Amino acid sequence: QQPVQSPQAVILREGEDAVINCSSSKALYSVHWYRQKHGEAPVFLMILLKGGEQKGHDKISASFNEKKQQSSLYLTASQLSYSGTYFCGTESQSGGGADGLTFGKGTHLIIQP
Amino acid sequence: DGGITQSPKYLFRKEGQNVTLSCEQNLNHDAMYWYRQDPGQGLRLIYYSQIVNDFQKGDIAEGYSVSREKKESFPLTVTSAQKNPTAFYLCASSPRQYTGELFFGEGSRLTVL
Numbered sequence: 001q002q003p004v005q006s007p008q009a010v011i012l013r014e015g016e017d018a019v020i021n022c023s024s025s026k027a028l029y030s031v032h033w034y035r036q037k038h039g040e041a042p043v044f045l046m047i048l049l050k051g052g053e054q055k056g057h058d059k060i061s062a063s064f065n066e067k068k069q070q071s072s073l074y075l076t077a078s079q080l081s082y083s084g085t086y087f088c089g090t091e092s093q094s095g096g097g098a099d100g101l102t103f104g105k106g107t108h109l110i111i112q113p
Numbered sequence: 114d115g116g117i118t119q120s121p122k123y124l125f126r127k128e129g130q131n132v133t134l135s136c137e138q139n140l141n142h143d144a145m146y147w148y149r150q151d152p153g154q155g156l157r158l159i160y161y162s163q164i165v166n167d168f169q170k171g172d173i174a175e176g177y178s179v180s181r182e183k184k185e186s187f188p189l190t191v192t193s194a195q196k197n198p199t200a201f202y203l204c205a206s207s208p209r210q211y212t213g214e215l216f217f218g219e220g221s222r223l224t225v226l
Contacts, residue, residue: 002155032215041203041217042156087155089215100146100171101215105155 022088119218136204
């Protein structure tokens with residue numbers, strides 16, 4: 001079952017902040033975040049493992065609430081280059097080995113000057 | 114440079130014809146994956162392989178077939194049994210035993226006329 005992402009789309013002005021949420025009905029081992037530009041391959045942003053750790057690089061960070069099976073991606077002081085579709089991919093604890101990720105339907109982020 | 118190469122980038126076929134999409138990686142990764150992407154649906158897992166000569170069905174395997182005769186190659190055949198084959202197909206690989214960062218190819222866009 002696909003994780004649920006919200007919102008489906010968001011439009012921001014450059015410099016504003018955004019939060020993208022990802023929620024699963026399954027117990028999760030890890031949550032991954034990817035960004036895809038139109039017509040291109042998805043690009044890896046970060047992985048969060050169970051344990052509730054928060055990660056980040058530059059002005060993009062993420063958290064993982066293991067108890068709620070939820071993850072959030074935080075984009076602060078957004079730049080034009082942040083535009084694209086963001087996907088969360090989840091790996092459930094029931095899987096063994098590299099079973100691949102189950103992706104959400106994506107969140108379209110548009111950054112305007 | 115290391116990476117994943119998918120070919121062809123664009124492919125047009127008539128209904129009823131089988132089509133094979135190529136995926137080659139020189140990253141020395143054990144795990145390889147095929148995803149299908151449709152507008153508004155996110156990425157859905159078709160097949161995956163954790164090791165040579167072994168592969169597993171993903172969430173939407175019906176109408177598709179794969180082989181893994183070499184570590185670096187994981188071709189996908191879209192058969193005539195696939196009812197709606199027009200889509201964007203992404204191949205990915207991962208270096209770790211448990212799903213780590215996915216490295217994606219540039220994708221193949223298949224249009225069935």
